[in-house]
Amino acid sequence: MTTAAEAHDHHGPPPIHYSSRVTPAVLGMFLFIGSEIMLFGSFFTVYFFDRIVNHSFGGQWPPPGYHRPAFVAGVNTLILITSSFTMHWADSSIKKGNRAGMQAGLMLTVLLGLTFLLTQVVEYHRLGFNTSNTSFAATFFGLTGLHACHVFVGLAILAVMTTRAFRGHFSPEHHHGIEIGGIYWHFVDVMWIVVYVTVYLL
Numbered sequence: 001m002t003t004a005a006e007a008h009d010h011h012g013p014p015p016i017h018y019s020s021r022v023t024p025a026v027l028g029m030f031l032f033i034g035s036e037i038m039l040f041g042s043f044f045t046v047y048f049f050d051r052i053v054n055h056s057f058g059g060q061w062p063p064p065g066y067h068r069p070a071f072v073a074g075v076n077t078l079i080l081i082t083s084s085f086t087m088h089w090a091d092s093s094i095k096k097g098n099r100a101g102m103q104a105g106l107m108l109t110v111l112l113g114l115t116f117l118l119t120q121v122v123e124y125h126r127l128g129f130n131t132s133n134t135s136f137a138a139t140f141f142g143l144t145g146l147h148a149c150h151v152f153v154g155l156a157i158l159a160v161m162t163t164r165a166f167r168g169h170f171s172p173e174h175h176h177g178i179e180i181g182g183i184y185w186h187f188v189d190v191m192w193i194v195v196y197v198t199v200y201l202l
Contacts, residue, residue, distance in 0.1 A: 047139040070200040083112035084189040091182045094175045106162040157181045
């Protein structure tokens with residue numbers, strides 16, 4: 001309860017009271033990720049529909065002559081999974097007041113993310129097919145390309161976070177910028193595992 005004296009001395013709007021332990025910013029990121037999952041779900045629906053129709057007419061998946069570079073994509077998967085650990089290191093470091101650990105974790109995450117994206121670009125150039133060849137090619141580029149766009153957005157967020165980190169903008173009390181960006185990056189990593197298993201292995 002606020003006393004009369006405290007109410008008199010207080011200026012501006014009353015302090016915010018949260019109904020749960022999740023802050024509005026984190027909740028907003030979770031809701032945004034929910035919408036992104038639905039977006040990916042629509043692409044997966046098209047992919048599996050195309051695959052089922054192809055099998056129903058006696059076709060192979062992928063069609064003859066199409067090679068999926070599962071090994072290269074597997075190495076890329078390990079790179080992206082590693083970036084999740086470095087992102088977690090950065091987040092946990094700033095919560096403990098370890099600024100050097102936060103900065104190192106963010107830098108490593110950016111480098112690993114760039115390596116993943118550049119490897120995928122090289123893979124695209126060596127595939128030998130494009131989106132206009134078959135429905136398999138269209139759905140392949142659709143799913144992997146959609147994820148690549150999310151990695152690019154994630155790298156842009158990481159770049160801003162890293163710049164702010166080196167300017168001293170984060171602290172154990174004010175670390176939500178790292179936490180929220182980290183949640184998005186973990187989502188990108190988990191979604192790639194689903195894409196990798198679906199497109200390259202199944």
